[in-house]
Amino acid sequence: MLPVLANLITEYRSQKSSITMEGNMSKVMREITMFESWAQNISEGTWAMPNSPESWERLKGILKQELPVGIDATNATEVLYDIIGDDTLYDQLGDLAIAEPEADARTTVVDWMKDNGLTIDIDDEMQSILMNI
Numbered sequence: 366m367l368p369v370l371a372n373l374i375t376e377y378r379s380q381k382s383s384i385t386m387e388g389n390m391s392k393v394m395r396e397i398t399m400f401e402s403w404a405q406n407i408s409e410g411t412w413a414m415p416n417s418p419e420s421w422e423r424l425k426g427i428l429k430q431e432l433p434v435g436i437d438a439t440n441a442t443e444v445l446y447d448i449i450g451d452d453t454l455y456d457q458l459g460d461l462a463i464a465e466p467e468a469d470a471r472t473t474v475v476d477w478m479k480d481n482g483l484t485i486d487i488d489d490e491m492q493s494i495l496m497n498i
Contacts, residue, residue: 413450415483420448425485429494434470438462441470449474451481471498 415421427444434441438458445454454477461468475495478485 410452411450413447415448421485424448428471428474428485429490432470432474434458434462434466434468434473436462436466438470441474445474449477451477453477469498471495 415424427448432441432444438455438461441458441462442455454474457473457477458470461470461473475498
């Protein structure tokens with residue numbers, strides 16, 4: 366009778382550990398799925414960021430001059446498209462265009478940059494420009 370009991374205990378332990386492993390795998394898979402969903406949302410909403418010295422210099426050049434948002438935000442989004450491409454920013458520019466198509470889009474762009482942790486190295490001239498937008 367003792368060997369039968371030992372076999373039952375062994376079988377119970379193996380089933381319990383496989384259930385625990387399946388539960389852990391399920392949790393890991395759930396977390397992976399959540400991460401993939403988050404990453405997909407980020408990649409769908411943002412397609413361009415200033416990620417090279419050249420793109421940062423182009424962005425500085427854009428911010429040094431008035432940037433009219435334009436009707437339907439077309440002017441600002443076309444100028445920024447391959448430097449900063451982000452759905453949230455473009456929605457904000459669209460709202461600005463509805464309110465005032467001739468408005469300067471730089472304030473919206475700079476505010477979006479701050480909200481998204483993008484900082485730009487600026488000289489005194491650029492500082493003065495940004496302060497007076």
